Amino acid sequence: MSSVAGPGYCRWPQGSVLVMSNRRLPCLDTYLDKALIYLWPRFKTVFDMYIQSLYQCDAKMLWVDGTHPHHIVRCYMEFTASLVQLNAECGDGQLDMSLKRLRLAVDDLLVRFAEKFATKKLQHLFLLNNCDMAISILKEAGEEAKELRRYFEEKLESNLVSFVDELLMEYFGDLIKFVKNHISEDLISYTECPNIADVEPVVKNFAVKWRTNLELMHNEVVTCCSNFVSGMAILKAAMAQLLNDYNRLSECVKMIPGGPSLNRNLVSITSISYEIRKYSRTL
Template sequence: KGVEIYVADCYDPIALLLCMHILYRYQVLANKRIVPVLNTYHTTLTQLLETRLELVMKLNIDSIQKVEPHKFSSIELTPHFIVRRYAEFSGAVTKLNEEFTNEKISTLMTRLQAEILNLILRMAGEFPQRKEQLIFIINNYDIMLSVLAAHTSEDSPECDSVKGLLRDRIDEYVNECLIPYFTPLIIFVKEFEQLTERNDGPKQLESKLSSIARIFQGDWKKTLDLIHNDVIRSFPSLKLSQPILKEVFTQFLSHYHDFQRLLTTNPILKTTQQSKDLQLPNVHQLMFEIKKYKLPFDGEQFKTRT
């Protein structure tokens, strides 16, 4: 009776889960010592705790669903405290649930994770710029992954689901990061074939080559500095910001390498006066400047993009 009274007022899912695991171990011990008379007692207590745990978990899920981000006084680009708390809670529950797996708890944790991921997107929607939204999403996915990986294995289902989402958002951020500075270059490489098929193709090519020339006639080294500083400021974790910065520069080098290849191999561009007059840095010059940021490069930047 005393346990029922305590459990009825308990809203701590970790405490309830710990009590369940203590009972599991007592049950194993009793069975080893051939004391079957305690089985009914252990089962009754476990069911009592499990029922309460399910209720508390559902209350947590409901509370996440009811969060209204637009009512927050402010939302920073850094990881949100709700997400951090969830990650620590999820890591603890997942660790406890490893030895004596409870499918009901696993299902509830999957639902809770889905609601947290949805909440991250809703909070990100409060930022007006897509780039800011991506920074917020990436920072929160990263803190989730870091905390979960510390409590579980990196190959756990919880980590795998977040990894895929994080990868997609980083890819999108890389493009968003380059667009303000190198839009003419990116568009030229992506739409070159379409431009050559148009009737006004030569004129369009001349115009776009002029735009690209202006980028590199200016202080392009300063542009690289701006990108570097922007990425470092956006992601407080160096374990996150350094790989992202490498991907940004790798993507830029890939676009630039494709552009240089078009200039030297395409017969139309070879005969264009504008392309002959272009004074552009070569790839090695760009890499020399980028390596000043102490980012390792291994040739991945020259792989064909899919």
């Protein structure tokens, strides 16, 4: 990678031309033009080799069995952030295009790494942690990296939503499935009309396990997220979704024939909210 980054650390030939022009010193124009003609093709050749190596590498050999950010992605982000900053004054379109191609190659490698994990939950967590690390590095690069940072922010948000869905399905699967299959978002209509036999096991199972599962879910997120802020965002999203889905279940119980007989098994929304606030204070 050092050979790829080399020209950049010389402030990039175009940058040198700009500096000399601003200082009204044209005496080195010919030399700098020749340097650019010599360096750029070599830079592009090495850069293309770097991109090709990412596509051709054996993901199985480089994969690490853990969901924390991968060292190759960190190297890519630090390298990219440096070039983005160096190119800020010059606005070299060729370099911008090369960086986009590099991003696509790293995206491809990330997907191949993610596929090595056994569950979708771990796949989304791995991608989420890598995107989070990318955003942290790009923030240090300042405004010049805002476009690339926005790309990873959108990617992080998408994986966060998917991870929350998988997390809730693991710990509160019967509740999530029931709400998704039977109750519309407006709480007025049913996508599939339930009866007391459908809803009773869901209500009773939640009443017995909700506190334990909430704690387990909290502990998992705190342990597996590489960034405290992202972990907090995941927990807030998961708990808000859980509260919303249980509220929809409670409303469903009131509306179906025989539903009031389950009132003693329903957990109050206040109790769930109180428990969620306790965890929120520990984030």
